[in-house]
Amino acid sequence: xxxxxxxxxxxxxxxxxxxxxxxxxxxxxxxxxxxxxxxxxxxxxxxxxxxxxxxxxxxxxxxxxxxxxxxxxxxxxxxxxxxxxxxxxxxxxxxxxxxxxxxxxxxxxxxxxxxxxxxxxxxxxxxxxxxxxxxxxxxxxxxxxxxxxxxxxxxxxxxxxxxxxxxxxxxxxxxxxxxxxxxxxxxxxxxxxxxxxxxxxxxxxxxxxxxxxxxxxxxxxxxxxxxxxxxxxxxxxxxxxxxxxxxxxxxxxxxxxxxxxxxxxxxxxxxxxxxxxxxxxxxxxxxxxxxxxxxxxxxxxxxxxxxxxxxxxxxxxxxxxxxxxxxxxxxxxxxxxxxxxxxxxxxxxxxxxxxxxxxxxxxxxxxxxxxxxxxxxxxxxxxxxxxxxxxxxxxxxxxxxxxxxxxxxxxxxxxxxx
Numbered sequence: 256x257x258x259x260x261x262x263x264x265x266x267x268x269x270x271x272x273x274x275x276x277x278x279x280x281x282x283x284x285x286x287x288x289x290x291x292x293x294x295x296x297x298x299x300x301x302x303x304x305x306x307x308x309x310x311x312x313x314x315x316x317x318x319x320x321x322x323x324x325x326x327x328x329x330x331x332x333x334x335x336x337x338x339x340x341x342x343x344x345x346x347x348x349x350x351x352x353x354x355x356x357x358x359x360x361x362x363x364x365x366x367x368x369x370x371x372x373x374x375x376x377x378x379x380x381x382x383x384x385x386x387x388x389x390x391x392x393x394x395x396x397x398x399x400x401x402x403x404x405x406x407x408x409x410x411x412x413x414x415x416x417x418x419x420x421x422x423x424x425x426x427x428x429x430x431x432x433x434x435x436x437x438x439x440x441x442x443x444x445x446x447x448x449x450x451x452x453x454x455x456x457x458x459x460x461x462x463x464x465x466x467x468x469x470x471x472x473x474x475x476x477x478x479x480x481x482x483x484x485x486x487x488x489x490x491x492x493x494x495x496x497x498x499x500x501x502x503x504x505x506x507x508x509x510x511x512x513x514x515x516x517x518x519x520x521x522x523x524x525x526x527x528x529x530x531x532x533x534x535x536x537x538x539x540x541x542x543x544x545x546x547x548x549x550x551x552x553x554x555x556x557x558x559x560x561x562x563x564x565x566x567x568x569x570x571x572x573x574x575x576x577x578x579x580x581x582x583x584x585x586x587x588x589x590x591x592x593x594x595x596x597x598x599x600x601x602x603x604x605x606x607x608x609x610x611x612x613x614x615x616x617x618x619x620x621x622x623x624x625x626x627x628x629x630x631x632x633x634x635x636x637x638x639x640x641x642x643x644x645x646x647x648x649x650x651x652x653x654x655x656x657x658x659x660x661x662x663x664x665x666x667x668x669x670x671x672x673x
Contacts, residue, residue, distance in 0.1 A: 263288065265321055271296065272573075286328045288316060293372070294384055295365060298324040300331055304340045311342045317388070318361045318396035358442045360403060360433070361387075361396035367436040386426050390415050400434070401443045405450040412455060423455055465600030466592075467607040472496075473659040478590045480660070488586050490557045491568045491578065495598065497550045497653050499605035499624060501527075502598040506578040508567040510558070512541075515551055518646075520544040527625055542625055545646040547653030605652065613655060615648050623649070 260283040271280060273294045280288040289297040298313035313319065313327045331341035364387055372380040394411050395403060408430055415423040430448055437443035466475055476496070482489045495505060504522060513520050521541040546554070554567070561567060564574035571578075583598035602624060609615045623645055 259283075263321060268296065268316055268321060282321075282325070284328060284332070286313075286324060288324075293365075293369060294381075294388070298327070300328050300341075302331065302335060302341070304335065304342075309340075309342055314397075315361055315365065318359060318392050358399050358401060359397050360400045361392045363400045363437045363440075363442060364391070364396075364433045367433050370436075383429055386422065387429065390422070390426055391430065400437045403434075403443075403447060405447040408447055409451055409454060412451070416455060420456060427451065427455065464595050464597050465603035465607075466596050467604055469608065469612065469659055472604060472608070472656070473662070475592065475596060476656060476660040478592075482586060482590060484586055484589065485571055486560060487557070487568050487571070487578065488582050490553050491583055492586060494550055494553050495583065495601040496604060496656060497547055497553075497649075498544050499602045500544070501602070501625065502580065502583060504625070505598075506568050506580065506582070508577075509565055510562065510567055511565075513546075513554065513567070515546070515554060518546040518548075518551055520546055543642070544623070545642070545649045547650045549653040549657060550649075608655075609648070609652060613651065615651075616644070619645055619648055 260281045263280055263282040268280065268288060271288070271290050273290060273292050275292060277289055277291050279299075280290065282288070285301045287299055287301065289295075289299050291297065296316035298316060298319055300311045300313055302309055302311065311331060313324050313331075316324070319327070334341045365384075368380070368384050368387075372383070375383070391411055394414075395407055398407075408427075411430075412423045412427055415426055427448055431446050434443055434446035434448060438445060466472055479489065479492045482492065491505060495502075498505065498520070500522075504527060507526065508520070508522075512522055521543055524540045524542060527542055557567065561569055561574070566574070566577045568578040570576040587593070587596050587598070606620060606624060609620045610617060619641055622641070
């Protein structure tokens with residue numbers, strides 16, 4: 256007697272997470288959901304016809320919900336009962352231009368994402384497809400992309416706008432890219448987002464909040480040491496002012512990038528903004544961050560907890576993903592610094608005090624910030640440029656912050672020779 260397969264449920268499908276390779280969630284009677292490493296959820300129907308095993312595509316989730324997938328399975332089984340190959344019927348319809356699924360917005364969007372995402376950062380690739388799945392596919396994902404007009408897209412954007420204007424603008428840009436890809440591949444005539452110019456309120460121009468006054472910095476550092484949330488987030492906040500990298504570069508840090516014995520953190524240039532700004536940087540180069548003794552101590556204490564993960568700061572939900580991009584900002588808000596300090600603000604904190612208080616050389620500070628810095632001949636500094644001076648600067652900086660934290664008297668305008 257064949258083993259009975261428990262049917263799938265909507266929560267089970269919705270919560271299915273990608274793994275390193277494709278895997279199946281069986282619904283029974285030949286229907287299953289194929290979950291891909293790129294977060295795709297694809298309905299498939301296994302059957303036999305003419306003594307051959309075949310697999311038929313039934314669409315993608317959530318554009319095709321569970322009940323619709325089951326209906327398509329039953330339709331296919333009805334054809335089989337009359338000795339008709341359902342895949343043959345589908346191919347005939349596609350040849351006749353009647354298969355809307357093949358040209359649906361979701362199919363085209365996922366095809367575009369697969370084609371271009373390898374050149375993006377992991378974080379950007381994740382959030383592009385996540386926003387499409389969350390905000391766009393449920394509304395227009397199943398519709399033929401060539402039939403969609405500007406009002407259809409505007410309706411989607413208006414709904415997002417009620418939640419977050421910034422995300423609405425980002426989704427509009429992504430939708431436009433998908434449409435332009437569809438135009439190029441002959442599945443749409445034009446990009447309707449061009450007709451929506453000015454219909455969304457403009458983004459508010461705002462700077463990242465940052466504390467730069469030494470006395471206020473001292474209070475912030477003490478508040479971080481007293482943080483009662485997760486240890487991983489606390490360590491990230493403690494390390495942030497010591498390395499003053501971009502938030503994404505910090506939270507995506509991997510243990511393989513660190514040499515604690517040499518007190519160095521070597522960040523692949525591929526995941527830094529510096530790569531896009533300086534043509535002289537080549538694939539495989541790294542941005543070197545000298546580590547102070549205080550930074551080493553934080554990392555050593557953290558390694559006992561997260562050393563088995565690829566990431567130094569893994570997600571609280573899974574060691575296979577980095578910490579959320581909102582974790583540090585949420586922690587700062589919990590500590591009472593909403594509107595005063597952000598994860599990105601640690602860069603402004605360092606830039607201001609290193610220049611105006613410690614009076615360190617600007618080129619050393621800019622190089623350590625990961626900005627494009629060139630030598631007198633107009634060439635990008637290599638990764639080891641002025642390494643001894645930068646090591647000294649980073650230790651002086653860490654000692655200065657430690658002095659602020661414990662309440663030591665710090666002479667604000669004393670020049671430090673670097």
